[in-house]
Amino acid sequence: MTSAPTRSTTAPTSLTSVRPAVSPQRLLDDLVPPRHFAQARFATYRANPAYPSQAATLARLEEVAREIAAPAPSGLKGLFARRRAAPPAVYMDGGFGVGKTHLLTSLVHAVGTDVAAYGTFVEYTNLVGALGFLPTVDALATRKLVCIDEFELDDAGDTTLMSRLLRELTDRGVALAATSNTLPEALGEGRFAAEDFLREIQALAERFEVLRVDGEDYRHRAVVTASEPLPAATVERVATARADATLDDFDALLDHLATVHPSRYGALLDGVGMVGLTNVHPVTRQEVALRLVVLVDRLYDRDVPVLLAGAGEAGLFSEEMLRGGYRKKYFRALSRLGALAEEGRTLAAGTPAG
Numbered sequence: 166m167t168s169a170p171t172r173s174t175t176a177p178t179s180l181t182s183v184r185p186a187v188s189p190q191r192l193l194d195d196l197v198p199p200r201h202f203a204q205a206r207f208a209t210y211r212a213n214p215a216y217p218s219q220a221a222t223l224a225r226l227e228e229v230a231r232e233i234a235a236p237a238p239s240g241l242k243g244l245f246a247r248r249r250a251a252p253p254a255v256y257m258d259g260g261f262g263v264g265k266t267h268l269l270t271s272l273v274h275a276v277g278t279d280v281a282a283y284g285t286f287v288e289y290t291n292l293v294g295a296l297g298f299l300p301t302v303d304a305l306a307t308r309k310l311v312c313i314d315e316f317e318l319d320d321a322g323d324t325t326l327m328s329r330l331l332r333e334l335t336d337r338g339v340a341l342a343a344t345s346n347t348l349p350e351a352l353g354e355g356r357f358a359a360e361d362f363l364r365e366i367q368a369l370a371e372r373f374e375v376l377r378v379d380g381e382d383y384r385h386r387a388v389v390t391a392s393e394p395l396p397a398a399t400v401e402r403v404a405t406a407r408a409d410a411t412l413d414d415f416d417a418l419l420d421h422l423a424t425v426h427p428s429r430y431g432a433l434l435d436g437v438g439m440v441g442l443t444n445v446h447p448v449t450r451q452e453v454a455l456r457l458v459v460l461v462d463r464l465y466d467r468d469v470p471v472l473l474a475g476a477g478e479a480g481l482f483s484e485e486m487l488r489g490g491y492r493k494k495y496f497r498a499l500s501r502l503g504a505l506a507e508e509g510r511t512l513a514a515g516t517p518a519g
Contacts, residue, residue, distance in 0.1 A: 178411045180437075184424075201466075205274065207268075218378055229272065252339055258375055273312055281309060282308045284312070287427070401441070402516070406516055431466070461505075470511075
């Protein structure tokens, strides 16, 4: 990795000093596959022959891409042509690490990022919160395909909102593709994920084709990747040495996140190549924890390494949170934050003492 320019005399930028102004167009333009899936294609997906459902799902998604890309029937144009036949709608059901996101982003690239939208469940609910429901429908209805990664069923209000959004989009001829995850240790739970999804989206259920993606986690990692925290002095030294690093007190950052709409967390990280946090400690309030989860997702999307001082990510969320309705979000955030923190430790070890 190329080292960032150094700045020995300038204090690190603080995320708490950034108040991003994000236009509606920027929010829509950001609905593309994350950086580490920018090169994902159907041809690069390696289906495990031990699990035939992987190859079957790959083949079906290639067909879906061709269906979406097919020209409208002769004599029909625009919206009327797209309403002629029900657009494809597929749901990939499976656990962590079986390649669902690779397949979903490959579908986006096959259809074309200019006519497809890709985002997580949270990004779409945040988009509605920022733009309003009807403007969101109107904007997304200009796309041929809308993909929802990590569809969540842990908030009844958000689930109802998304179900209504998807219904409006399919009525306008937009194709849909969605995924959701099951925790690896939740034995047997994966068999019910698709059933839960179809029940919650109710009127849309008959429009979705369920594609089961069996397999083992190809990363062969634990649910939580624990990384040892760094001394505060190390975090400060490394962050100060990098021109693209930020340095913040953990509580100050959490307070700042409460003043920024979650749809702008991505813009909060514009130009940021590393994030340093001091005095990290367990989060006790759920609304604060959920904002932190969104920030971690945006850091992960952008492959931004993190330096953690204090308690690190160990015990970041309480046992009660990890047993509650949002537990999938918290486990995902811990896994992602642990991986980013481990990368940060590696970079810190290679930064000479000033």
